[in-house]
Amino acid sequence: MNNSKTKKSIIRAARDVIAEKGLRDSTISEIAKKANVVDSIIYHYFKNKEDLLFFMVDQEIKAMNRELNYHFKGIIGPISKLGKMIWFHLSLNDTQTKDLRIMKYLMLESRGYSNFFIHKGYRSLKEYTKILKDILIQGVKENFFHENLNTSIVRDMIFGLLDEESINCLGSKGITKTLPDFDNIMALILNMIIKSEKTSLSPDNKKAVKILLAAQAIFSEKGFFNTTMMEIAKLAKVSEGTIYEYYKSKNDLLFSIPRVYIETQDVFLKNVIDNKEPLIKLKNFIYHYFFFFLTNREFLIVYLRDIKLNRQYLSSDLHLEFMQQFSYLNDILDEGKKKGVFNSNVNNRIFINLFVGTFSHLATRWIIVKKVHAIDMMEELSQVVNLLSLAVKKKNEFSMAQVISTFSRP
Template structure:
C-alpha cells in the first residue's frame, strides 16, 4: 500500500470514528444541547480535527444519520438476497424494520433519535445527507414498482403514495414502541401490518370566551407564528411576548415555560376539532364517516401552515411530546378513528381482522409524510394537494373495507 493510500485509509477511519461518536452523542442529547468538544473527546481526537471533515455541528449530524442509514441498508440487502418475488421482498423489508426495533433496540434508538433531529431541521432537506434517506426510501419504491411491472400488485397504485403510507405506518409503530411505550414490541404486529398493506396493493377484490381566554389564545397564536418563523429552539419568550403585545411576565401567568406553551398549542387545536365534530356522527355510512374524519384533519391542518410546521417539526418529532400529558389528548382525538372502524365492523362494512391501532398508525404516518413533503419539499398547487388527499382517502378506505364493491357503491351514492 502506497503512502497516498495509507493516508486515505487513515482519513476514512478517522471520519468513521467521528461519525460513530457523533451518533452516540446526538442520540443522547439534542443538536442544541451537544457540542463538538464532547464528540471529539468520545472519538479520542482534538476538537479542531473534526472541522477537517465537517463544516459544523449540524453538518456532522446530517452525515451521522447518512452513515447510520448506509449501515442499515447494507444489512437489509443481505436479508433480501435470494428473494425474487416482489411480495416476499416487500414483506421481508417490512419485517426487517420491525426486527431492528425489537432485536437491536440500542441501534434503533440511535437511528430514530437521529431521524428526529434531522427531520425536524429544515436545512436537512437540502443537505447531501438527505439523499441517503431518499435513496433508502426509493428502495421500497423499486420493490413496489417491480410488483406492478410483474402484475403482482394492482397496476393503478401510486407507488410514491403507497411507499409514504408504509413508511409512515412503520414510523408510528416505532414511536409507539420506543417513545410512548404503548406497545412492548412491533414484530407481533407484522401480520396485521401486512394485512393492511396487501389490502391496498393486492389485485384481488377483498382489500381491503372570556377576556383571559382571549389573551391566552393571542399568546398561543403569537407562539405559533414565532415558532414557525424562528424554530422552537431559537425562539424566546421575549419574542413571543412582543408578537402577542403582552408583557413577558404575563406569559408566565398562563404557561410554566416555553415547552409548556409549545405543547399547549396542539391541545387547544385537538379539543376544538373534537368539539366541532358533532355533525359528523350523524352520518350513518361508516365509509362516508371515515372519509369525512380523515379529510377534516387533512384540510384543517393544511389550512394553517404555521401550525402545521410547528406541529410536524417541533412537536411530533419532539421525544418529550410522547411523555407529556398532551399526548393523551392527541391519542384521544385520533382514537375517533377506532370508534368509526368498530362501527363499520358491526355493520359488516369493514373487515373484522382490522387492527384499529395499526390503521391509526397507517393514517397518521401517511399524514406526517405527505404533509412534510408538501410543507418543506414541494411546490404543489392547492388543487394538486387536494387530489392527493382524495387518492390517499381511497387507499386508506381500500385497506379496511370488506369488499371493493363497498367503495364503488359509496361513489355511486355520492355522484
C-alpha cells in the same frame, strides 16, 4: 491518533451524547470531551452538530441500503419483496443491539430539522424509499397491484405507518416489539394495493391568545430552537415578562399550542362523523382531519417539525390527549366490523398508525419540503381516502390471510 481514527472517535462520542440528550441539548464541547479531542478538531470534519448528526444518519442509511439489498437475494416477486422490506424495517426496532437502537432514535430525530431535507443524508434516505417505490412499480407492471396505483402516495403511507410503529416502540413505549404486528400490517397494505377480481384556536384570555398566535407564527417560520421569547413578545406586542404570566417557559408555550387544537379538533371531528354509515364516517374523518390541519398551516409546521418527535412531548400526558382524538376512528372501525362493512381481522391500532403515519409523511412533503401544489394535494388526498377505505373494507373475492401466508413472509 490518525485522521480516520479521530473522525471515528468523534462520531462514536456524538452518537452517544446526542442519543442520550437529543441534538438541541447536546454541545460540541461535550462531544469533544467524550472523544478526547478539542472542540476545534470537530469543526475540522463537520460544520456544526447538525452536520455531524446528519452525517451519521447518512452513513447508517447507506448501510441499511446495502443490507436490504443483501436480504433481497433470491427473492422473486413484488409481494415477497414488499414483505421482506417491511419485515427488515420492523426488525430494526426490535433488535436489542444498543448501537442499532441508538441510530434508529437519531434517524427519527434528524427529520425534525429543516436542514436535513437539503443534506446529502436526505438524498440517501430518498434512495432507500425509492427501493419501496420500485417494488410497487414492479407490482403494477406485473399485474399484482392496481393499475392506477399512485406509487408515491402508497410509499408515503407505508413509511408513515412504519414510522408510527417505530415511535410506539422506541419513543412513547406503546409497544415493546413491532415484528408481531407484521401480519396485520401486511393485511392492511395488501388490502389497499393488491389487484383482485371485480365483483381553530380560541382560549378565553385575549392576551394569552395573542402570545400563542405570535409564538406559533415565529416557530413555524424559524423553528422552535431558533426563536427567542423576545421575538415572540415583540410580535404579540407585549413585554417579555407578560409572557411568563401565562406560560412558564418556551417549552410550555410550545406545548400549549397543540392543547388548544386538541380541544377544537375534538368538537370538530365529533360533528363530522354523526349519523353516517361506517364507510362514510371513515371517509369523512380522513378528509376533515386533513383539511383541519391544512387550513391551520402554521400549527401544522410547528407540530411536524418541533412537537411530533419531541421526546418531552412523547412522554407527556399531552401526547396521550392528542392520541385520544383517534378514539372516534377506533369507534368507526368497531362499528364497521359489527355491521359487516369492514374486515373483522383489521387491527385498529395498526390501522390508526397507518393513518397517522400517512398524514405525517404527506403533510411533511406537501408543507415542509414544499414540492406539491394545492390542486395536487387534493388529488392525492382523494386517492389516500380511497386507499385507506380499501385497507379495511371487507372483501369476499379472496382470502387475504392466504395471500399473506403465501407471498409475504420473509
